[in-house]
Amino acid sequence: MDLLAWLISAVLLFGNAPPEHSPDQPLSLSLSVDDAVAYALEHNARLQVAAAHARAAEERAEAAGKRDPIRFSLNPATILEQATAFITDVLGLSNKRKHASRVARHELAVVLASNAEFELELIASVKSTYWAVSLARSDLLALRTDVERAGAVRAHAQRLHEAGATDRMSVELAEIRLSAAEAALAEGAARLDTAQANLYMLLGIPLAAELDLVDAPALELIQPPPSEDLVALAQAWRPAVERVMALVGAAEAGVGVARAERLPEVSLGVGWEESQLFGYADVQFPLLDFGSIRHNIRANEADRRAAELELAALRQELGVEVLSAHNRLVSAQVVARAAADDAARREALAEAARARLGAGAAAPTEVLDAQSEASESLRALYEAQLSLLDAAASLERSVGVPLAEMEASIAVLRATATEGTSE
Numbered sequence: 001m002d003l004l005a006w007l008i009s010a011v012l013l014f015g016n017a018p019p020e021h022s023p024d025q026p027l028s029l030s031l032s033v034d035d036a037v038a039y040a041l042e043h044n045a046r047l048q049v050a051a052a053h054a055r056a057a058e059e060r061a062e063a064a065g066k067r068d069p070i071r072f073s074l075n076p077a078t079i080l081e082q083a084t085a086f087i088t089d090v091l092g093l094s095n096k097r098k099h100a101s102r103v104a105r106h107e108l109a110v111v112l113a114s115n116a117e118f119e120l121e122l123i124a125s126v127k128s129t130y131w132a133v134s135l136a137r138s139d140l141l142a143l144r145t146d147v148e149r150a151g152a153v154r155a156h157a158q159r160l161h162e163a164g165a166t167d168r169m170s171v172e173l174a175e176i177r178l179s180a181a182e183a184a185l186a187e188g189a190a191r192l193d194t195a196q197a198n199l200y201m202l203l204g205i206p207l208a209a210e211l212d213l214v215d216a217p218a219l220e221l222i223q224p225p226p227s228e229d230l231v232a233l234a235q236a237w238r239p240a241v242e243r244v245m246a247l248v249g250a251a252e253a254g255v256g257v258a259r260a261e262r263l264p265e266v267s268l269g270v271g272w273e274e275s276q277l278f279g280y281a282d283v284q285f286p287l288l289d290f291g292s293i294r295h296n297i298r299a300n301e302a303d304r305r306a307a308e309l310e311l312a313a314l315r316q317e318l319g320v321e322v323l324s325a326h327n328r329l330v331s332a333q334v335v336a337r338a339a340a341d342d343a344a345r346r347e348a349l350a351e352a353a354r355a356r357l358g359a360g361a362a363a364p365t366e367v368l369d370a371q372s373e374a375s376e377s378l379r380a381l382y383e384a385q386l387s388l389l390d391a392a393a394s395l396e397r398s399v400g401v402p403l404a405e406m407e408a409s410i411a412v413l414r415a416t417a418t419e420g421t422s423e
Contacts (some may be wrong), residue, residue: 012352026210027206028212029209029212029213031130031211032211032214032215033215035127037126039107039205041119045121045204046122050114051115053111057107057111058228060108061101061104064101065101076368099253099260100257101322102252103254103257105272106246106249106418109242109249110250113238114243117238117243119239120239120396121402123393125202125393127392128393129195129199130213130215131389132198133199133211135385136195137192138190138382139191139379139382140188140189143188143375146181146184146185146371150177150181151178151182153174153177153367154177155362157170157173157381160364170365173365173368174368177368177372181375184375196211197210207346219337219388220333221403222403222404223297224388225406225410226328228365230326231318231322232398233401233406233413234318234400235319236318236413237400237409238318238399239400240314240318244314245372248307248308248311251300255297255300258293258296258297258299258384261286264283265283266283267281267282269281324398326395328394328395330336332388334385335387335388336387339384343374343378344375345362346374347374349374350370353367353369376385390398
């Protein structure tokens with residue numbers, strides 16, 4: 001895929017970022033996961049640095065294609081008697097400027113592809129962190145409920161003990177479970193703080209901002225296409241591939257620059273001296289090469305070969321990366337479904353145990369055990385959901401295409417390959 005088309009499709013996919021807030025009011029955002037990605041693409045500090053480097057590379061590429069300036073030479077002591085204006089390499093026999101311009105253009109393509117690759121990493125990080133915050137918030141609410149329920153059981157056990165219906169051990173066990181629930185709540189709050197700090201950093205917003213996450217984490221995702229199709233897609237369209245292809249082109253152009261040193265350059269000038277106008281031509285060429293030109297050519301040829309080998313290695317590495325990400329997502333979907341079923345069963349058992357406790361048909365320890373198992377299964381569900389959503393973001397990053405667009409992108413790639421074969 002053309003890099004410019006890829007960047008345009010990314011903008012169209014992720015939409016526009018939310019409007020800027022007034023500096024007189026605290027920042028308050030309500031973001032879906034796609035909104036969060038769009039906001040990060042506009043405000044992330046590292047991406048802004050990358051964009052500045054791209055602008056610098058673009059200016060260098062423009063400069064490399066321009067002719068050298070006309071230079072004016074004069075002696076201040078004889079300014080009225082003698083002066084010269086001249087332009088170097090006027091005929092461009094060596095094509096050095098042409099090759100240098102190609103090098104600069106390929107270097108610009110390297111920078112743009114590197115930035116696009118960084119955008120993929122940023123998008124995946126924002127999505128994973130968005131879901132980490134969302135699930136950490138849900139987990140914190142569940143942990144608070146656990147503390148309330150553990151406290152209620154502890155109070156019930158205390159009342160039974162005071163009535164002589166149970167021993168002191170039941171009260172102590174209830175107190176231990178309550179302390180454990182309070183410790184888990186503190187740990188959950190710390191996890192949420194860490195996840196939110198990471199998300200705020202990626203979005204480029206202050207820690208004091210209010211952030212509402214409107215999307216709920218999913219348990220079921222679109223089934224990814226076959227891994228072999230995704231490998232072909234990544235090897236063709238990933239910005240990392242375009243980056244190395246640009247390195248190959250830059251090295252090839254570098255060979256041309258090095259070989260141009262063997263060719264002559266013609267400079268023309270015009271001036272006056274002692275009230276007379278004159279013109280001249282100057283021809284420069286290497287008379288004797290002691291090895292600098294030859295070795296410089298060989299060095300650039302070695303750079304080209306290294307870039308070609310890097311391209312082959314990258315495509316092989318992408319195959320392994322995509323296959324691993326694909327398998328991880330498929331297995332994560334199975335684990336998430338099983339965790340959801342187990343959490344539902346455990347919560348039903350805990351609810352039944354609480355009902356029996358209220359009716360006097362269950363001991364406090366039975367309820368504590370059931371609630372503990374329900375809490376553990378809920379933690380496992382949240383972890384399974386996070387692993388699932390993180391696996392989806394990882395696959396999107398590996399392929400370079402959103403999960404919902406992979407099938408369509410594969411169809412486009414196949415059509416392009418068919419057209420190329422027919423031609």
